[in-house]
Amino acid sequence: MLPVLDKKQVEFEKIVQHLQSELATLRTGRANGGLVENITVDYYGAPTQLLTIAQISVPEPRQIAIQPYDKNALKDIEKAIQASNLGINPVNDGNYIRLIIPQMTEERRKELVKVVAQMAEKSRVAIRNVREEIWKEIQKMEKDGKISEDDLRAGKDEMQKVIDGFNEQIKQIAEAKEKEVMTI
Secondary structure (H helix, E strand, O other), rough: HHHHHHHHHHHHHHHHHHHHHHHHOOOOOOOOOHHHOOOOOOOOOEEEHHHHHHHEEEOOOOEEEEEOHHHHHHHHHHHHHHHHOOOOOOOOOOEEEEEEEEOOOHHHHHHHHHHHHHHHHHHHHHHHHHHHHHHHHHHHHHHHOOOHHHHHHHHHHHHHHHHHHHHHHHHHHEEEEHHHOOOO
């Protein structure tokens, strides 16, 4: 494998991981702790991720339960959830905050499928941008005499195989999320 391709492999993996984390924040009809774990809470004056100050669990398919380690944080967590763009009203019972995930309409599901497709396309564009960087570097190596013309062609084929593999991963991740969104 070309050294330039080795170096960029990490970037490809980061693009795929970013897509997965972005898709985890999409609200489907099913409860998922990833929906709220990155909400920023004003905890004693410091912005803190909800995941670090509370235990997040999914006791039922359409319910998220949040139990703060410090009971004094309940009001702050409740405010942060209301301020987020989730569109879910938290229920504070004094010990837990419960979020009931409402059933989604067919129209909303179709909108979310479009959002998933847009996120996947952004990831594919990012992959293409990295591919362009690799290709320019391979061409420069050939121009400088570091590799032969045959190595240039072999490098291009090898690069395309790697790109195709990551594009397939993105496609599978997006299809799985679309299926999850469309499941009632």
